[in-house]
Amino acid sequence: MSPTALTAGLDHGHVTFLGAGPGDPGLLTLRAVEALSHADVLIAEHEVLDVIRTHARQGVSVVPTDASSMSPPGMGTPQLTVVDGTSTTAAAPSPARDAAHLVMEAARSGRRVVRAVSGDPGLDTYAAEEMLACASAGVPFEVVPGVAAAVGVPAYAGVPLRDAQGADVRFVDARTASERCWAEVGASDGTVVVSTTLDSVAAAAGELVSAGRKPDTPLTVTVAGTTTRQRTWSATLGTIAQILKQAKVLPSPDGGRPVIAVVGERSAAARRDQLSWFESKPLFGWKVLVPRTKEQAASLSDQLRSYGAVPHEVPTIAVEPPRTPQQMERAVKGLVTGRYEWIAFTSVNAVKAVREKFEEYGLDARAFAGIKVAAVGEQTAKALVAFGVKPDLVPSGEQSAAGLLEDWPPYDPVFDPIDRVFLPRADIATETLVAGLIELGWEVDDVTAYRTVRASPPPAETREAIKGGGFDAVLFTSSSTVRNLVGIAGKPHNVTVIACIGPATAKTAEEHGLRVDVMAPEPSVHKLAEALAEFGMKRRSAAAEAGDPVTRPSERRPGARRRRSTT
Numbered sequence: 001m002s003p004t005a006l007t008a009g010l011d012h013g014h015v016t017f018l019g020a021g022p023g024d025p026g027l028l029t030l031r032a033v034e035a036l037s038h039a040d041v042l043i044a045e046h047e048v049l050d051v052i053r054t055h056a057r058q059g060v061s062v063v064p065t066d067a068s069s070m071s072p073p074g075m076g077t078p079q080l081t082v083v084d085g086t087s088t089t090a091a092a093p094s095p096a097r098d099a100a101h102l103v104m105e106a107a108r109s110g111r112r113v114v115r116a117v118s119g120d121p122g123l124d125t126y127a128a129e130e131m132l133a134c135a136s137a138g139v140p141f142e143v144v145p146g147v148a149a150a151v152g153v154p155a156y157a158g159v160p161l162r163d164a165q166g167a168d169v170r171f172v173d174a175r176t177a178s179e180r181c182w183a184e185v186g187a188s189d190g191t192v193v194v195s196t197t198l199d200s201v202a203a204a205a206g207e208l209v210s211a212g213r214k215p216d217t218p219l220t221v222t223v224a225g226t227t228t229r230q231r232t233w234s235a236t237l238g239t240i241a242q243i244l245k246q247a248k249v250l251p252s253p254d255g256g257r258p259v260i261a262v263v264g265e266r267s268a269a270a271r272r273d274q275l276s277w278f279e280s281k282p283l284f285g286w287k288v289l290v291p292r293t294k295e296q297a298a299s300l301s302d303q304l305r306s307y308g309a310v311p312h313e314v315p316t317i318a319v320e321p322p323r324t325p326q327q328m329e330r331a332v333k334g335l336v337t338g339r340y341e342w343i344a345f346t347s348v349n350a351v352k353a354v355r356e357k358f359e360e361y362g363l364d365a366r367a368f369a370g371i372k373v374a375a376v377g378e379q380t381a382k383a384l385v386a387f388g389v390k391p392d393l394v395p396s397g398e399q400s401a402a403g404l405l406e407d408w409p410p411y412d413p414v415f416d417p418i419d420r421v422f423l424p425r426a427d428i429a430t431e432t433l434v435a436g437l438i439e440l441g442w443e444v445d446d447v448t449a450y451r452t453v454r455a456s457p458p459p460a461e462t463r464e465a466i467k468g469g470g471f472d473a474v475l476f477t478s479s480s481t482v483r484n485l486v487g488i489a490g491k492p493h494n495v496t497v498i499a500c501i502g503p504a505t506a507k508t509a510e511e512h513g514l515r516v517d518v519m520a521p522e523p524s525v526h527k528l529a530e531a532l533a534e535f536g537m538k539r540r541s542a543a544a545e546a547g548d549p550v551t552r553p554s555e556r557r558p559g560a561r562r563r564r565s566t567t
Helices: 030-038 046-055 095-108 127-137 149-156 179-187 198-210 240-246 269-275 294-306 326-337 348-360 378-387 401-407 432-439 460-468 479-489 503-511 525-546 560-564
Strands: 014-019 041-044 061-064 081-083 086-088 112-117 141-144 169-173 191-197 218-223 231-236 258-263 287-290 310-313 317-320 342-345 372-375 420-426 443-454 473-476 497-500 516-519
Touching: 014 030, 014 095, 014 127, 030 046, 030 112, 030 141, 041 046, 041 095, 046 061, 046 112, 061 095, 095 112, 095 127, 112 127, 127 141, 149 191, 149 218, 149 258, 169 179, 179 198, 191 198, 198 218, 198 240, 198 258, 218 240, 231 240, 287 294, 294 310, 294 525, 317 479, 326 348, 326 420, 326 443, 342 348, 342 378, 348 378, 348 420, 348 443, 372 378, 401 432, 420 432, 432 443, 443 479, 460 479, 473 479, 473 503, 473 525, 479 503, 497 503, 497 525, 503 516, 516 525
Parallel strands: 014 112, 014 141, 041 061, 041 112, 061 086, 169 191, 287 310, 287 473, 342 372, 342 420, 420 443, 473 497, 497 516
Antiparallel strands: 081 086, 191 258, 218 231, 218 258, 317 443
16 A cells, blocks of 8 residues: 555544655655655655655645744744645744654644655755654655756757766765765766856866876766756866856856756767757747747647646736526527537537536536537537537648538438537637538538637736736747737837747737747747747857857847856
8 A cells, every 4th residue: 555545544644745846846756756746745845745745635734844934933933824725834943953843743734744855855965854754753654765966957959978988976965975985986087966056166076186086087967857947067076166157157156056967078068069959949938928828838838848848827818707698598408408419619619618517507528419520620619529529520631620620511401301500609700610611411400509708817927027028938829918918018029039820810910019030920829839840940050150158039139148248
């Protein structure tokens, strides 16, 4: 039986010491995700909570342990408060002792506690002490290993630690390394992985040179490893100080950021140009504005992340019920009584509108029995399947109303006992599908199932980023998204790459004074994302051929380079 499946006792709960990895949420193990889904309490630093929170269940209590979140001495621990379905509380002072105290208090109340740490619990400074406290108190616990930063970060930086000759690999924490430790790794010819901080890299390199390593030994330094903020510098032990100075990252208030440095002839540091798979993704680090809700944009955002982008969803359209619901009510009743041969869904919102009306009447997917169902597009088809309805017709070619008409059969009085189609759709939908169905001999009940209205403006910070060039690209999936985004947030800055799903959308963008850089080869949001990735790859290739540094579009706006030099 899995330890997290154990029922919490009256006196003692259960604690899972969980490794959250070096930063990429995709590196969480399956066992970690399972433990998080059963947790009653999450205890971790803020940056770790950001990695694990999405896998926790609704209503979980969240306890940050960061020093900045700690209560003043003598104030005690504040009560839990619920924020967005999760509870948060400030931790008490003294991370080692009081993190253990928080873990024990939560476990003694009979709850399932996940104590998450960056990297792997076995390498965490305080995890062993907290485990001993559990053992002494008789609180059952388990350990879920995580990907250690010293291993995961070099992999994402394109720096394998061993070659075919099987070189020795040694790990050093520069913050606690003794003179003897430096002497031992300096005398070896193996690969050395050094955990340090940005402003201490040069000192660590100096220690290795003093201990016997040659100044021309290859070295890579990676900051924010495994995240889309990752940046890697290649140098040698003798040149790293100058390289960081030229990169204008030091001196800096962020000089204390943790980094992983890999040193050694056999570490493949010299071949990083060919092995850097992560930072060379076509849209690496690009902040891309997706004018959709999180629910609508889920698969699109996942696709953008696979290209290295950071999607930011901003809804530009809100959906509301029709002003007069009688037409929709009559159509749904007609659906049940056999008035229609077909029902055609042109959007996920149309599926949602019909489903809500079904639930209002106590109906379910069985009411579609004997009725043929058509869907425009993959996402609409998925929404129907989630409702329990498998579409009979989906466009085989272009995923649009025109593509659906190409596959729609003409009305045949011999084979079609009923000649009527129910078309639930938005109040601003085009007439293409209606006209095409009539031309094929069908009668159409064109019903307004929902209204689309302009969404509320996004937060001020997002509006400023849109107008000020903080986004690298924006994806426009319809003319209405262009009009509404400009209306609620302003016109995107001229350095922002504008990508449009088709000619009509591109025309609307140009009418609003926007320069269209990318257009999808066919009207599909996933083809649009592919086209943006191709644009990004060509841009990277052109910079490499010209010998220029690869920069994001947002870094080209006035003042961006000055601001970047101080971080």
